[in-house]
Amino acid sequence: MNRYDFSFFDQPVDRRGTDCDKWDVLKAREGRELLPMWVADMDFRAAEEISEAVLHRAQHPVYGYTEQPASAVDAMLAFYKRRHGIALNKDQQALLPCVVSGLRQAVCTLTAPGDKVLIQTPVYGPFFDSIRQNGREVVENPLVRDADGRYAMNLNGMEKAFRAGVKLAILCNPHNPAAHAWTREELAAVYALCIRYGVMLAADEIHQDFVYKPGSFISALSLDESEDANIVVFTSAGKTFNLAGLQQGVLLTRNRKLRSELIASLRSAGVVGGNIFALTATEAAYRSGDEWLDGLLAYLDAARALVKRELAQRLPEAVMSPQEATYLAWIDLRAYGYTTEELMERTHRQGVAFTPGTFFGSKQGEGFLRLNFGCPHSQTSDALRRLEKAVKS
Ligand SMILES: Cc1ncc(COP(=O)(O)O)c(C=O)c1O
Numbered sequence: 001m002n003r004y005d006f007s008f009f010d011q012p013v014d015r016r017g018t019d020c021d022k023w024d025v026l027k028a029r030e031g032r033e034l035l036p037m038w039v040a041d042m043d044f045r046a047a048e049e050i051s052e053a054v055l056h057r058a059q060h061p062v063y064g065y066t067e068q069p070a071s072a073v074d075a076m077l078a079f080y081k082r083r084h085g086i087a088l089n090k091d092q093q094a095l096l097p098c099v100v101s102g103l104r105q106a107v108c109t110l111t112a113p114g115d116k117v118l119i120q121t122p123v124y125g126p127f128f129d130s131i132r133q134n135g136r137e138v139v140e141n142p143l144v145r146d147a148d149g150r151y152a153m154n155l156n157g158m159e160k161a162f163r164a165g166v167k168l169a170i171l172c173n174p175h176n177p178a179a180h181a182w183t184r185e186e187l188a189a190v191y192a193l194c195i196r197y198g199v200m201l202a203a204d205e206i207h208q209d210f211v212y213k214p215g216s217f218i219s220a221l222s223l224d225e226s227e228d229a230n231i232v233v234f235t236s237a238g239k240t241f242n243l244a245g246l247q248q249g250v251l252l253t254r255n256r257k258l259r260s261e262l263i264a265s266l267r268s269a270g271v272v273g274g275n276i277f278a279l280t281a282t283e284a285a286y287r288s289g290d291e292w293l294d295g296l297l298a299y300l301d302a303a304r305a306l307v308k309r310e311l312a313q314r315l316p317e318a319v320m321s322p323q324e325a326t327y328l329a330w331i332d333l334r335a336y337g338y339t340t341e342e343l344m345e346r347t348h349r350q351g352v353a354f355t356p357g358t359f360f361g362s363k364q365g366e367g368f369l370r371l372n373f374g375c376p377h378s379q380t381s382d383a384l385r386r387l388e389k390a391v392k393s
Contacts, residue, residue: 004295
């Protein structure tokens, strides 16, 4: 019996008054409260094992400079081996403040100003900024979408772009917002092109633990286990265990040269260590969070079925991409004839906030919304009721 059963996740948590982005910052920005189905964190309490570890550490009243203990790295490596079958050693990882900071450092370290960096849109908005704000050129290779909302890579487009001089490809694996878990064949095809054209591969694998059965997560690290593979992965316990506000991530690579270059670049940017509470929480999560995570995955699996069912009843013309991964549903509402901006206005009027599709690419996201179902099922149903009214009224 898992004590983190549906009743644990069904119980609403009042996050108001904690300065959280999802509820409080949105309310301050909009001037009134909206049901928040946007930013990718979850309205669930963290595992008790994590809260207890943080409280225990907080009771010691000295919070001086602190290093990541070897036990924390061991707990993380054991988690990867246990849950994903990936074997790495302590010299194949490095601590980060968060995933996006790692991606930004990768762009700065692995490319020169003006270089081309490939992304596949629609994709997580900060990928664009990580490239552009560092003076590099975004090369968009849009994903190809079928009538059922399933996305695939355009390998011909990718090859053309690589031939035209792309230096780095950033992959979102599994993909946010398309909710697709890339298969081994798809990833192997990308990597074969990377080898042929000498392109570095950086994979953001922050959604790795949210792949629903019968699918499975395939890490980019499993494509080539040699020590000169030009592959680096950025990930974190932040999404998996709902710890995003603590801010900690990790880079994983078997390539020693790549790792030392990235570490040197992080140091030169002033990133030298973690913070006490993130280190404590992350270690507890990796060591003792499995029961909570298994309970969460069962709950989210039921939530994705709920979204699909209710959306089909309420808005039969909407197309939800097959939810193979993530707790973020990607919904195509173009059949109803509204722009994303109009959809945002209409949904706000009904008291609910989604992420605008255009956050993931101005063209590929037009007419789409992303719905975060990492919350009690009752909240998700309420949001879908409001979405129906927004579209039909
Ligand atoms: C694909 C992806 N990468 C990175 C992040 C953010 O990670 P972090 O807070 O560790 O920078 C998110 C958050 O939504 C995400 O969806």
